[in-house]
Amino acid sequence: MELLFQTVMNGLVLGSGYALVAVGLTLIFGTLHIVNFAHGAFFALGAYVSVQLQSFGLPYLVVLPLAVVVVAIIGVLIEVLVVRTALYDRPEHGSIIVTFALSQAVVAGLVLLVGPDPLPVRSMFSQISLSAFGLFLSAQRLFIVVITLLVLGIFGWWLKRSVRGQQLLAVSQNPRGAYYSGINVPMIRMLSFLLGVSAAGLAGGLLAPIISASPTMGDAYVIVAFTVVILGGLGSISGALVGALIIGLANAFFETYVSVSWTPALGWILVIFVLLLRPEGLMGQKDLNRH
Protein backbone atom coordinates (compact mmCIF):
# COMPACT_ATOMS: atom_id res chain seq x y z
CA MET A 1 0.00 0.00 0.00
CA GLU A 2 2.75 2.39 0.94
CA LEU A 3 4.74 1.40 -2.15
CA LEU A 4 1.69 1.93 -4.32
CA PHE A 5 1.05 5.35 -2.81
CA GLN A 6 4.68 6.30 -3.23
CA THR A 7 4.61 5.18 -6.86
CA VAL A 8 1.45 7.15 -7.61
CA MET A 9 2.97 10.23 -5.99
CA ASN A 10 6.22 9.82 -7.95
CA GLY A 11 4.18 9.50 -11.11
CA LEU A 12 2.21 12.66 -10.39
CA VAL A 13 5.38 14.64 -9.65
CA LEU A 14 7.02 13.35 -12.82
CA GLY A 15 3.85 14.10 -14.76
CA SER A 16 3.78 17.69 -13.44
CA GLY A 17 7.27 18.25 -14.78
CA TYR A 18 6.26 16.75 -18.13
CA ALA A 19 3.14 18.93 -18.22
CA LEU A 20 5.03 22.19 -17.67
CA VAL A 21 7.63 21.30 -20.29
CA ALA A 22 4.94 20.13 -22.72
CA VAL A 23 2.81 23.25 -22.36
CA GLY A 24 5.82 25.39 -23.28
CA LEU A 25 6.59 23.17 -26.23
CA THR A 26 3.03 23.24 -27.53
CA LEU A 27 2.84 27.01 -27.12
CA ILE A 28 6.05 27.60 -29.07
CA PHE A 29 5.04 25.22 -31.80
CA GLY A 30 1.54 26.62 -32.03
CA THR A 31 2.50 30.24 -32.52
CA LEU A 32 5.97 30.01 -34.04
CA HIS A 33 5.68 26.71 -35.93
CA ILE A 34 9.06 25.73 -34.60
CA VAL A 35 9.65 22.37 -32.96
CA ASN A 36 11.91 23.57 -30.21
CA PHE A 37 14.58 20.91 -29.71
CA ALA A 38 16.33 23.34 -27.35
CA HIS A 39 13.47 23.14 -24.87
CA GLY A 40 15.33 20.71 -22.61
CA ALA A 41 18.18 23.19 -22.40
CA PHE A 42 15.86 25.79 -20.86
CA PHE A 43 14.68 23.16 -18.40
CA ALA A 44 18.31 22.58 -17.38
CA LEU A 45 18.94 26.33 -17.28
CA GLY A 46 16.06 26.73 -14.81
CA ALA A 47 17.70 24.20 -12.52
CA TYR A 48 21.21 25.66 -12.85
CA VAL A 49 20.10 29.24 -12.31
CA SER A 50 18.43 27.98 -9.11
CA VAL A 51 21.71 26.37 -8.03
CA GLN A 52 23.55 29.61 -8.72
CA LEU A 53 21.04 31.86 -6.97
CA GLN A 54 20.95 29.54 -4.00
CA SER A 55 24.72 29.82 -3.65
CA PHE A 56 24.13 33.52 -2.91
CA GLY A 57 22.20 32.40 0.15
CA LEU A 58 18.69 33.17 -1.10
CA PRO A 59 15.82 31.01 0.18
CA TYR A 60 14.18 28.59 -2.26
CA LEU A 61 10.90 30.51 -2.43
CA VAL A 62 12.81 33.58 -3.68
CA VAL A 63 15.13 31.54 -5.89
CA LEU A 64 12.34 29.86 -7.86
CA PRO A 65 10.58 32.97 -9.27
CA LEU A 66 13.94 34.67 -9.84
CA ALA A 67 15.15 31.64 -11.80
CA VAL A 68 12.06 31.82 -14.00
CA VAL A 69 12.73 35.51 -14.64
CA VAL A 70 16.38 34.82 -15.55
CA VAL A 71 15.36 32.01 -17.93
CA ALA A 72 12.77 34.34 -19.47
CA ILE A 73 15.45 36.98 -20.07
CA ILE A 74 17.72 34.39 -21.68
CA GLY A 75 14.73 33.31 -23.76
CA VAL A 76 14.10 36.85 -24.99
CA LEU A 77 17.77 37.24 -25.91
CA ILE A 78 17.75 34.00 -27.88
CA GLU A 79 14.47 34.92 -29.56
CA VAL A 80 15.90 38.22 -30.75
CA LEU A 81 19.37 36.95 -31.67
CA VAL A 82 18.63 33.54 -33.16
CA VAL A 83 15.00 32.53 -33.50
CA ARG A 84 13.73 35.73 -35.07
CA THR A 85 16.61 36.11 -37.51
CA ALA A 86 17.13 32.50 -38.51
CA LEU A 87 13.96 30.53 -38.11
CA TYR A 88 10.75 32.30 -39.08
CA ASP A 89 9.50 31.44 -42.55
CA ARG A 90 12.45 29.16 -43.25
CA PRO A 91 12.37 25.45 -44.14
CA GLU A 92 11.66 23.16 -41.24
CA HIS A 93 14.97 21.31 -41.20
CA GLY A 94 16.74 24.62 -40.56
CA SER A 95 14.84 25.11 -37.33
CA ILE A 96 15.51 21.52 -36.25
CA ILE A 97 19.24 21.97 -36.79
CA VAL A 98 19.44 25.40 -35.16
CA THR A 99 17.41 24.51 -32.06
CA PHE A 100 19.29 21.24 -31.67
CA ALA A 101 22.64 23.02 -32.04
CA LEU A 102 21.42 25.56 -29.50
CA SER A 103 20.64 22.82 -26.99
CA GLN A 104 24.07 21.22 -27.52
CA ALA A 105 25.72 24.61 -27.05
CA VAL A 106 23.87 25.16 -23.76
CA VAL A 107 24.74 21.66 -22.51
CA ALA A 108 28.41 22.08 -23.45
CA GLY A 109 28.42 25.55 -21.88
CA LEU A 110 26.94 24.21 -18.64
CA VAL A 111 29.51 21.41 -18.49
CA LEU A 112 32.30 23.95 -18.98
CA LEU A 113 30.94 26.42 -16.46
CA VAL A 114 29.82 24.17 -13.62
CA GLY A 115 31.05 20.68 -14.53
CA PRO A 116 29.24 17.52 -15.57
CA ASP A 117 28.38 16.31 -12.06
CA PRO A 118 24.85 16.68 -10.68
CA LEU A 119 24.43 19.60 -8.28
CA PRO A 120 21.84 19.64 -5.51
CA VAL A 121 19.25 22.35 -4.96
CA ARG A 122 17.97 22.67 -1.42
CA SER A 123 14.36 23.41 -0.69
CA MET A 124 12.88 24.01 2.72
CA PHE A 125 10.05 21.72 1.66
CA SER A 126 12.39 18.80 1.19
CA GLN A 127 12.92 18.44 4.93
CA ILE A 128 9.24 18.62 5.77
CA SER A 129 7.42 15.36 5.61
CA LEU A 130 3.67 15.29 5.69
CA SER A 131 1.90 12.29 7.10
CA ALA A 132 -1.67 11.21 6.79
CA PHE A 133 -3.32 7.82 7.23
CA GLY A 134 0.08 6.37 8.07
CA LEU A 135 1.56 7.45 4.72
CA PHE A 136 4.45 9.85 4.38
CA LEU A 137 4.97 12.44 1.69
CA SER A 138 7.72 14.97 1.12
CA ALA A 139 6.31 18.49 1.04
CA GLN A 140 8.43 19.34 -2.00
CA ARG A 141 6.55 16.76 -4.06
CA LEU A 142 3.24 18.22 -3.01
CA PHE A 143 4.60 21.70 -3.72
CA ILE A 144 5.55 20.67 -7.28
CA VAL A 145 2.10 19.27 -8.03
CA VAL A 146 0.27 22.25 -6.50
CA ILE A 147 2.40 24.86 -8.29
CA THR A 148 2.06 23.04 -11.60
CA LEU A 149 -1.72 22.86 -11.34
CA LEU A 150 -1.85 26.50 -10.25
CA VAL A 151 0.37 27.75 -13.07
CA LEU A 152 -1.42 25.71 -15.72
CA GLY A 153 -4.78 26.82 -14.38
CA ILE A 154 -3.84 30.49 -14.45
CA PHE A 155 -2.29 30.09 -17.89
CA GLY A 156 -5.39 28.38 -19.28
CA TRP A 157 -7.62 31.05 -17.80
CA TRP A 158 -5.35 33.78 -19.23
CA LEU A 159 -5.47 32.25 -22.72
CA LYS A 160 -9.27 32.08 -22.66
CA ARG A 161 -10.16 35.28 -20.86
CA SER A 162 -7.54 37.94 -21.55
CA VAL A 163 -7.13 40.02 -24.71
CA ARG A 164 -3.45 38.98 -25.01
CA GLY A 165 -4.36 35.34 -24.64
CA GLN A 166 -6.96 35.63 -27.37
CA GLN A 167 -4.45 37.39 -29.59
CA LEU A 168 -2.01 34.56 -28.97
CA LEU A 169 -4.58 31.98 -30.00
CA ALA A 170 -5.42 34.07 -33.06
CA VAL A 171 -1.77 34.16 -34.14
CA SER A 172 -1.45 30.42 -33.67
CA GLN A 173 -4.54 29.78 -35.78
CA ASN A 174 -3.88 32.25 -38.57
CA PRO A 175 -0.85 34.56 -38.31
CA ARG A 176 -1.66 36.49 -41.46
CA GLY A 177 -5.27 37.03 -40.49
CA ALA A 178 -4.13 38.11 -37.04
CA TYR A 179 -1.69 40.55 -38.60
CA TYR A 180 -4.41 42.08 -40.80
CA SER A 181 -6.60 42.43 -37.73
CA GLY A 182 -4.00 44.71 -36.21
CA ILE A 183 -2.44 42.22 -33.83
CA ASN A 184 1.27 42.81 -33.21
CA VAL A 185 2.39 39.39 -34.48
CA PRO A 186 6.16 39.70 -33.76
CA MET A 187 5.36 40.77 -30.19
CA ILE A 188 2.96 37.84 -29.71
CA ARG A 189 5.55 35.44 -31.12
CA MET A 190 8.16 36.75 -28.72
CA LEU A 191 5.68 36.49 -25.86
CA SER A 192 4.95 32.86 -26.78
CA PHE A 193 8.62 31.96 -26.88
CA LEU A 194 9.22 33.73 -23.60
CA LEU A 195 6.27 32.03 -21.87
CA GLY A 196 7.18 28.66 -23.35
CA VAL A 197 10.78 28.66 -22.19
CA SER A 198 9.79 30.16 -18.82
CA ALA A 199 7.50 27.18 -18.24
CA ALA A 200 10.44 24.88 -18.96
CA GLY A 201 12.63 26.94 -16.62
CA LEU A 202 9.99 26.76 -13.90
CA ALA A 203 9.84 22.98 -14.31
CA GLY A 204 13.63 22.82 -13.98
CA GLY A 205 13.63 24.92 -10.82
CA LEU A 206 10.75 22.94 -9.32
CA LEU A 207 12.19 19.51 -9.99
CA ALA A 208 15.83 20.32 -9.20
CA PRO A 209 15.47 19.63 -5.42
CA ILE A 210 14.33 16.09 -6.29
CA ILE A 211 16.43 15.11 -9.31
CA SER A 212 19.43 17.52 -8.92
CA ALA A 213 20.73 19.73 -11.70
CA SER A 214 22.77 18.07 -14.45
CA PRO A 215 23.54 19.38 -17.95
CA THR A 216 21.57 16.75 -19.88
CA MET A 217 18.67 16.54 -17.42
CA GLY A 218 16.33 18.05 -20.02
CA ASP A 219 16.62 15.30 -22.64
CA ALA A 220 14.46 12.75 -20.90
CA TYR A 221 11.81 15.36 -20.08
CA VAL A 222 11.69 16.91 -23.50
CA ILE A 223 11.30 13.62 -25.32
CA VAL A 224 8.35 12.70 -23.12
CA ALA A 225 6.98 16.21 -23.55
CA PHE A 226 7.02 15.64 -27.31
CA THR A 227 4.86 12.57 -26.74
CA VAL A 228 2.50 14.52 -24.52
CA VAL A 229 2.23 17.33 -27.03
CA ILE A 230 1.53 14.92 -29.86
CA LEU A 231 -1.18 13.22 -27.83
CA GLY A 232 -2.59 16.36 -26.29
CA GLY A 233 -3.31 18.79 -29.07
CA LEU A 234 -2.66 22.49 -29.47
CA GLY A 235 -4.02 24.91 -26.93
CA SER A 236 -5.47 22.04 -24.98
CA ILE A 237 -3.82 22.65 -21.65
CA SER A 238 -6.04 20.15 -19.89
CA GLY A 239 -5.16 17.62 -22.61
CA ALA A 240 -1.45 18.22 -22.05
CA LEU A 241 -1.91 17.91 -18.29
CA VAL A 242 -3.87 14.66 -18.46
CA GLY A 243 -1.44 13.21 -21.02
CA ALA A 244 1.56 14.20 -18.92
CA LEU A 245 0.12 12.74 -15.73
CA ILE A 246 -0.74 9.45 -17.45
CA ILE A 247 2.76 9.14 -18.88
CA GLY A 248 4.28 10.15 -15.54
CA LEU A 249 2.30 7.46 -13.77
CA ALA A 250 3.19 4.86 -16.40
CA ASN A 251 6.84 5.76 -15.96
CA ALA A 252 6.69 5.50 -12.17
CA PHE A 253 4.87 2.16 -12.25
CA PHE A 254 7.32 0.75 -14.77
CA GLU A 255 10.22 1.89 -12.60
CA THR A 256 8.79 0.41 -9.41
CA TYR A 257 7.32 -2.82 -10.68
CA VAL A 258 9.25 -3.75 -13.83
CA SER A 259 12.83 -2.49 -14.12
CA VAL A 260 14.78 0.58 -13.07
CA SER A 261 17.57 0.19 -15.58
CA TRP A 262 15.20 -0.10 -18.56
CA THR A 263 13.00 2.85 -17.50
CA PRO A 264 14.97 5.47 -19.49
CA ALA A 265 14.01 3.60 -22.67
CA LEU A 266 10.29 3.90 -21.89
CA GLY A 267 9.98 7.58 -22.79
CA TRP A 268 11.83 7.05 -26.06
CA ILE A 269 9.74 4.01 -26.97
CA LEU A 270 6.53 5.89 -26.16
CA VAL A 271 7.38 8.78 -28.45
CA ILE A 272 8.31 6.40 -31.25
CA PHE A 273 5.05 4.51 -30.93
CA VAL A 274 2.92 7.62 -30.68
CA LEU A 275 4.52 9.08 -33.78
CA LEU A 276 4.26 5.85 -35.72
CA LEU A 277 0.67 5.15 -34.75
CA ARG A 278 -0.76 8.64 -34.56
CA PRO A 279 1.52 10.91 -36.58
CA GLU A 280 -1.23 13.35 -37.50
CA GLY A 281 -1.72 14.08 -33.82
CA LEU A 282 1.02 16.67 -33.23
CA MET A 283 -1.04 19.66 -32.14
CA GLY A 284 -3.82 18.28 -34.29
CA GLN A 285 -2.39 19.77 -37.46
CA LYS A 286 -2.46 17.21 -40.15
CA ASP A 287 -0.18 18.98 -42.60
CA LEU A 288 2.70 19.62 -40.21
CA ASN A 289 4.71 16.64 -41.34
CA ARG A 290 4.81 17.83 -44.91
CA HIS A 291 7.09 20.42 -46.38
Place this chain on the structure above:
Amino acid sequence: MTRGFQTQASGSGHYRNLALVGLAGVLIAIVALGTDNAFLLSLAGYTCGFALFALSVNMILGGVGEVPLGQCVFFGVGAYVPAIAMSRWGLPFEVGVAMGMAAAAVLAFAIGWLTRGLTGAYFSIVTWGLTGVAMVVALNLDITGGPLGLFGFSRLAVGPFNLTDPRVYFLVASITLLVVLIFLAHVRTSRFGHALESIRQSPHLAQSLGISVPLEKLKILVLSAPVAALGGALVLPYTQIVTPEVLSVMRTVEAMLAVLIGGTALLYGPVLGAVIFTVLPQMMDFDANVKMLVFSLLVIFVMIVVPGGLHQAIGMLRPARKSRVEA
Protein backbone atom coordinates in the same frame (compact mmCIF):
# COMPACT_ATOMS: atom_id res chain seq x y z
CA MET B 1 18.43 25.95 -48.11
CA THR B 2 21.05 23.64 -49.46
CA ARG B 3 22.53 23.58 -52.88
CA GLY B 4 21.71 20.37 -54.59
CA PHE B 5 23.67 17.70 -56.32
CA GLN B 6 25.07 19.03 -59.54
CA THR B 7 25.46 16.77 -62.46
CA GLN B 8 28.31 16.61 -64.88
CA ALA B 9 27.08 14.87 -67.99
CA SER B 10 29.65 16.27 -70.38
CA GLY B 11 32.81 14.49 -71.45
CA SER B 12 35.07 17.05 -69.81
CA GLY B 13 33.32 16.23 -66.53
CA HIS B 14 34.59 12.68 -66.86
CA TYR B 15 38.21 13.83 -67.08
CA ARG B 16 37.61 16.22 -64.23
CA ASN B 17 36.43 13.35 -62.08
CA LEU B 18 39.51 11.32 -62.99
CA ALA B 19 41.68 14.31 -62.12
CA LEU B 20 39.87 14.63 -58.77
CA VAL B 21 40.50 10.95 -57.97
CA GLY B 22 44.16 11.44 -58.94
CA LEU B 23 44.37 14.50 -56.73
CA ALA B 24 42.86 12.55 -53.82
CA GLY B 25 45.41 9.79 -54.41
CA VAL B 26 48.25 12.34 -54.30
CA LEU B 27 46.83 13.83 -51.09
CA ILE B 28 46.66 10.39 -49.48
CA ALA B 29 50.26 9.68 -50.54
CA ILE B 30 51.46 13.03 -49.19
CA VAL B 31 49.89 12.44 -45.79
CA ALA B 32 50.96 8.78 -45.64
CA LEU B 33 54.57 9.40 -46.65
CA GLY B 34 54.99 12.94 -45.37
CA THR B 35 54.87 12.20 -41.68
CA ASP B 36 56.18 9.56 -39.32
CA ASN B 37 54.16 10.88 -36.43
CA ALA B 38 52.08 7.90 -35.31
CA PHE B 39 49.52 10.06 -33.59
CA LEU B 40 48.92 12.27 -36.63
CA LEU B 41 48.57 9.23 -38.87
CA SER B 42 46.01 7.55 -36.62
CA LEU B 43 44.16 10.83 -36.25
CA ALA B 44 44.06 11.07 -40.04
CA GLY B 45 42.73 7.50 -40.18
CA TYR B 46 40.08 8.37 -37.62
CA THR B 47 39.17 11.44 -39.67
CA CYS B 48 38.48 9.19 -42.66
CA GLY B 49 36.16 7.01 -40.56
CA PHE B 50 34.41 10.09 -39.23
CA ALA B 51 34.16 11.49 -42.77
CA LEU B 52 32.36 8.31 -43.85
CA PHE B 53 29.86 8.87 -41.06
CA ALA B 54 29.47 12.52 -42.06
CA LEU B 55 28.87 11.41 -45.66
CA SER B 56 26.19 9.04 -44.46
CA VAL B 57 24.51 11.82 -42.47
CA ASN B 58 24.67 14.05 -45.52
CA MET B 59 23.09 11.40 -47.75
CA ILE B 60 19.93 12.10 -45.73
CA LEU B 61 20.50 15.76 -44.76
CA GLY B 62 21.76 17.03 -48.11
CA GLY B 63 20.16 14.20 -50.08
CA VAL B 64 16.51 14.45 -49.14
CA GLY B 65 16.52 17.36 -46.67
CA GLU B 66 15.66 15.42 -43.51
CA VAL B 67 17.56 15.73 -40.22
CA PRO B 68 18.68 12.16 -39.39
CA LEU B 69 19.32 12.43 -35.64
CA GLY B 70 19.35 8.62 -35.40
CA GLN B 71 22.15 8.04 -37.87
CA CYS B 72 24.53 7.36 -34.97
CA VAL B 73 22.64 4.10 -34.37
CA PHE B 74 24.09 2.75 -37.64
CA PHE B 75 27.50 4.15 -36.73
CA GLY B 76 27.23 2.42 -33.35
CA VAL B 77 26.10 -0.87 -34.91
CA GLY B 78 29.07 -0.65 -37.26
CA ALA B 79 31.38 -0.32 -34.26
CA TYR B 80 29.63 -2.79 -31.94
CA VAL B 81 29.13 -5.70 -34.36
CA PRO B 82 32.82 -6.16 -35.28
CA ALA B 83 33.75 -5.69 -31.61
CA ILE B 84 31.24 -8.36 -30.56
CA ALA B 85 32.24 -10.63 -33.43
CA MET B 86 35.89 -10.42 -32.42
CA SER B 87 35.69 -10.63 -28.66
CA ARG B 88 32.62 -12.84 -28.21
CA TRP B 89 32.57 -15.09 -31.24
CA GLY B 90 36.26 -15.09 -32.21
CA LEU B 91 35.54 -14.02 -35.78
CA PRO B 92 38.05 -11.98 -37.81
CA PHE B 93 37.66 -8.18 -38.05
CA GLU B 94 36.74 -8.15 -41.77
CA VAL B 95 33.86 -10.58 -41.23
CA GLY B 96 32.68 -8.45 -38.32
CA VAL B 97 32.74 -5.30 -40.44
CA ALA B 98 30.72 -6.99 -43.18
CA MET B 99 28.24 -8.27 -40.59
CA GLY B 100 27.99 -4.78 -39.09
CA MET B 101 27.26 -3.23 -42.47
CA ALA B 102 24.65 -5.86 -43.22
CA ALA B 103 23.06 -5.45 -39.79
CA ALA B 104 22.95 -1.66 -40.25
CA ALA B 105 21.28 -2.06 -43.65
CA VAL B 106 18.66 -4.44 -42.23
CA LEU B 107 18.05 -2.11 -39.29
CA ALA B 108 17.77 0.86 -41.64
CA PHE B 109 15.24 -1.03 -43.73
CA ALA B 110 13.14 -1.77 -40.64
CA ILE B 111 13.38 1.83 -39.36
CA GLY B 112 12.80 3.28 -42.81
CA TRP B 113 9.79 1.08 -43.39
CA LEU B 114 8.25 2.03 -40.05
CA THR B 115 8.91 5.75 -40.52
CA ARG B 116 8.02 5.79 -44.23
CA GLY B 117 5.19 8.25 -43.65
CA LEU B 118 7.16 10.64 -41.46
CA THR B 119 9.05 13.74 -42.48
CA GLY B 120 10.42 16.89 -40.87
CA ALA B 121 10.39 17.08 -37.09
CA TYR B 122 8.58 13.73 -36.87
CA PHE B 123 11.35 11.86 -38.59
CA SER B 124 13.93 13.61 -36.43
CA ILE B 125 12.09 12.92 -33.18
CA VAL B 126 11.54 9.23 -33.94
CA THR B 127 15.12 8.66 -34.99
CA TRP B 128 16.31 10.63 -31.94
CA GLY B 129 14.13 8.33 -29.86
CA LEU B 130 15.85 5.34 -31.43
CA THR B 131 19.25 6.58 -30.25
CA GLY B 132 17.86 6.76 -26.71
CA VAL B 133 16.53 3.19 -26.92
CA ALA B 134 19.75 1.92 -28.52
CA MET B 135 21.84 3.47 -25.75
CA VAL B 136 19.71 1.92 -23.00
CA VAL B 137 19.90 -1.44 -24.77
CA ALA B 138 23.71 -1.24 -25.07
CA LEU B 139 23.96 -0.25 -21.39
CA ASN B 140 21.83 -3.17 -20.22
CA LEU B 141 22.83 -6.13 -22.37
CA ASP B 142 25.66 -8.50 -21.46
CA ILE B 143 26.82 -9.05 -25.02
CA THR B 144 27.66 -5.35 -25.43
CA GLY B 145 29.67 -5.26 -22.21
CA GLY B 146 27.25 -2.87 -20.48
CA PRO B 147 28.47 0.60 -19.53
CA LEU B 148 32.14 -0.41 -19.76
CA GLY B 149 31.77 -1.45 -23.38
CA LEU B 150 34.12 -3.73 -25.29
CA PHE B 151 37.89 -3.35 -25.58
CA GLY B 152 41.13 -5.29 -25.86
CA PHE B 153 40.65 -6.58 -29.42
CA SER B 154 43.03 -9.36 -30.40
CA ARG B 155 43.48 -8.63 -34.08
CA LEU B 156 42.54 -5.45 -35.94
CA ALA B 157 43.52 -6.22 -39.51
CA VAL B 158 42.09 -6.34 -43.00
CA GLY B 159 43.63 -9.29 -44.79
CA PRO B 160 47.42 -8.84 -44.61
CA PHE B 161 47.12 -5.20 -43.53
CA ASN B 162 47.59 -4.71 -39.83
CA LEU B 163 45.51 -1.72 -38.72
CA THR B 164 47.45 -1.25 -35.49
CA ASP B 165 50.22 0.22 -37.64
CA PRO B 166 49.14 3.89 -37.95
CA ARG B 167 50.34 4.28 -41.55
CA VAL B 168 48.58 1.12 -42.73
CA TYR B 169 45.50 2.19 -40.79
CA PHE B 170 45.47 5.58 -42.51
CA LEU B 171 46.00 4.07 -45.96
CA VAL B 172 43.22 1.51 -45.54
CA ALA B 173 40.81 4.10 -44.11
CA SER B 174 41.55 6.76 -46.73
CA ILE B 175 41.34 4.37 -49.69
CA THR B 176 38.05 3.01 -48.33
CA LEU B 177 36.79 6.58 -48.09
CA LEU B 178 37.89 7.28 -51.66
CA VAL B 179 36.12 4.16 -52.98
CA VAL B 180 32.92 5.13 -51.18
CA LEU B 181 33.20 8.67 -52.57
CA ILE B 182 33.55 7.35 -56.13
CA PHE B 183 30.56 5.07 -55.57
CA LEU B 184 28.47 7.95 -54.19
CA ALA B 185 29.47 10.16 -57.13
CA HIS B 186 28.05 7.50 -59.42
CA VAL B 187 24.88 7.26 -57.35
CA ARG B 188 24.51 11.01 -57.56
CA THR B 189 24.48 11.11 -61.35
CA SER B 190 22.21 8.08 -61.63
CA ARG B 191 18.45 8.19 -62.16
CA PHE B 192 18.07 7.48 -58.43
CA GLY B 193 20.30 10.47 -57.61
CA HIS B 194 18.18 12.76 -59.75
CA ALA B 195 15.01 11.44 -58.13
CA LEU B 196 16.46 12.24 -54.71
CA GLU B 197 17.43 15.73 -55.80
CA SER B 198 13.91 16.40 -57.03
CA ILE B 199 12.53 15.18 -53.67
CA ARG B 200 14.86 17.51 -51.82
CA GLN B 201 13.76 20.47 -53.89
CA SER B 202 10.05 19.73 -53.76
CA PRO B 203 8.57 16.50 -52.44
CA HIS B 204 5.13 17.37 -53.76
CA LEU B 205 6.37 18.04 -57.29
CA ALA B 206 8.45 14.86 -57.22
CA GLN B 207 5.43 12.85 -56.13
CA SER B 208 3.32 14.37 -58.87
CA LEU B 209 5.92 13.37 -61.45
CA GLY B 210 5.57 9.74 -60.47
CA ILE B 211 8.51 9.46 -58.08
CA SER B 212 7.53 7.47 -55.02
CA VAL B 213 8.85 9.75 -52.27
CA PRO B 214 8.62 7.22 -49.41
CA LEU B 215 10.28 4.50 -51.52
CA GLU B 216 13.19 6.68 -52.60
CA LYS B 217 13.68 7.86 -49.01
CA LEU B 218 13.70 4.26 -47.82
CA LYS B 219 16.31 3.42 -50.46
CA ILE B 220 18.65 6.24 -49.49
CA LEU B 221 18.31 5.40 -45.79
CA VAL B 222 19.18 1.74 -46.45
CA LEU B 223 22.09 2.87 -48.61
CA SER B 224 23.35 5.37 -46.03
CA ALA B 225 23.36 2.90 -43.12
CA PRO B 226 26.24 0.65 -44.28
CA VAL B 227 28.31 3.79 -45.01
CA ALA B 228 27.82 4.91 -41.41
CA ALA B 229 28.57 1.38 -40.20
CA LEU B 230 31.79 1.31 -42.21
CA GLY B 231 32.74 4.60 -40.58
CA GLY B 232 31.98 3.13 -37.15
CA ALA B 233 34.19 0.13 -37.88
CA LEU B 234 37.03 2.28 -39.18
CA VAL B 235 37.27 4.38 -36.03
CA LEU B 236 37.86 1.22 -33.95
CA PRO B 237 41.65 1.10 -34.52
CA TYR B 238 41.83 4.68 -33.23
CA THR B 239 39.51 4.44 -30.23
CA GLN B 240 40.36 0.79 -29.33
CA ILE B 241 37.09 0.65 -27.39
CA VAL B 242 33.34 0.66 -28.00
CA THR B 243 31.12 2.10 -25.29
CA PRO B 244 27.41 2.99 -25.36
CA GLU B 245 28.62 6.54 -26.03
CA VAL B 246 29.00 5.71 -29.74
CA LEU B 247 25.20 5.47 -29.85
CA SER B 248 24.70 8.88 -28.26
CA VAL B 249 22.91 11.45 -30.36
CA MET B 250 25.99 13.61 -29.76
CA ARG B 251 27.80 11.55 -32.41
CA THR B 252 25.15 12.48 -34.98
CA VAL B 253 25.31 16.09 -33.89
CA GLU B 254 29.09 16.09 -34.35
CA ALA B 255 28.74 14.68 -37.85
CA MET B 256 25.97 17.15 -38.63
CA LEU B 257 28.12 20.05 -37.45
CA ALA B 258 30.94 18.80 -39.68
CA VAL B 259 28.55 18.49 -42.63
CA LEU B 260 27.05 21.93 -42.10
CA ILE B 261 30.46 23.55 -41.83
CA GLY B 262 31.76 21.79 -44.92
CA GLY B 263 28.54 22.32 -46.82
CA THR B 264 25.70 19.90 -47.47
CA ALA B 265 25.68 20.13 -51.23
CA LEU B 266 28.76 18.41 -52.55
CA LEU B 267 30.42 15.12 -51.82
CA TYR B 268 33.62 16.70 -50.62
CA GLY B 269 31.73 19.05 -48.26
CA PRO B 270 31.26 16.44 -45.50
CA VAL B 271 34.85 15.23 -45.94
CA LEU B 272 36.18 18.78 -45.69
CA GLY B 273 33.95 19.37 -42.67
CA ALA B 274 35.18 16.17 -41.01
CA VAL B 275 38.80 17.25 -41.49
CA ILE B 276 38.08 20.70 -40.04
CA PHE B 277 36.08 19.17 -37.22
CA THR B 278 38.73 16.67 -36.10
CA VAL B 279 42.01 18.39 -36.96
CA LEU B 280 41.31 21.96 -35.87
CA PRO B 281 40.26 21.17 -32.26
CA GLN B 282 43.27 18.83 -31.99
CA MET B 283 45.63 21.56 -33.14
CA MET B 284 44.12 24.07 -30.75
CA ASP B 285 43.99 21.48 -27.97
CA PHE B 286 40.25 21.92 -27.42
CA ASP B 287 38.41 20.09 -24.70
CA ALA B 288 35.48 18.03 -26.09
CA ASN B 289 32.98 20.45 -24.60
CA VAL B 290 34.75 23.56 -25.90
CA LYS B 291 34.70 21.89 -29.31
CA MET B 292 30.96 21.21 -29.01
CA LEU B 293 30.25 24.76 -27.86
CA VAL B 294 32.35 26.41 -30.55
CA PHE B 295 31.03 24.27 -33.39
CA SER B 296 27.39 24.50 -32.25
CA LEU B 297 27.60 28.28 -32.13
CA LEU B 298 29.40 28.26 -35.46
CA VAL B 299 26.59 26.22 -37.00
CA ILE B 300 23.94 28.57 -35.64
CA PHE B 301 25.93 31.45 -37.09
CA VAL B 302 26.33 29.65 -40.42
CA MET B 303 22.60 28.86 -40.55
CA ILE B 304 21.79 32.53 -39.97
CA VAL B 305 24.26 33.95 -42.47
CA VAL B 306 24.95 31.26 -45.10
CA PRO B 307 22.45 28.39 -44.80
CA GLY B 308 24.34 26.29 -47.39
CA GLY B 309 27.52 26.03 -45.33
CA LEU B 310 30.90 27.65 -45.79
CA HIS B 311 30.99 26.29 -49.31
CA GLN B 312 28.11 28.59 -50.19
CA ALA B 313 30.03 31.57 -48.84
CA ILE B 314 32.81 30.81 -51.33
CA GLY B 315 30.17 30.38 -54.02
CA MET B 316 28.76 33.78 -53.16
CA LEU B 317 32.15 35.38 -53.73
CA ARG B 318 32.68 33.64 -57.04
CA PRO B 319 30.09 35.37 -59.30
CA ALA B 320 31.33 38.72 -58.09
CA ARG B 321 34.82 37.88 -59.27
CA LYS B 322 33.54 36.64 -62.63
CA SER B 323 31.55 39.78 -63.34
CA ARG B 324 34.60 41.86 -62.59
CA VAL B 325 36.52 39.93 -65.22
CA GLU B 326 33.74 40.41 -67.75
CA ALA B 327 33.60 44.13 -67.10
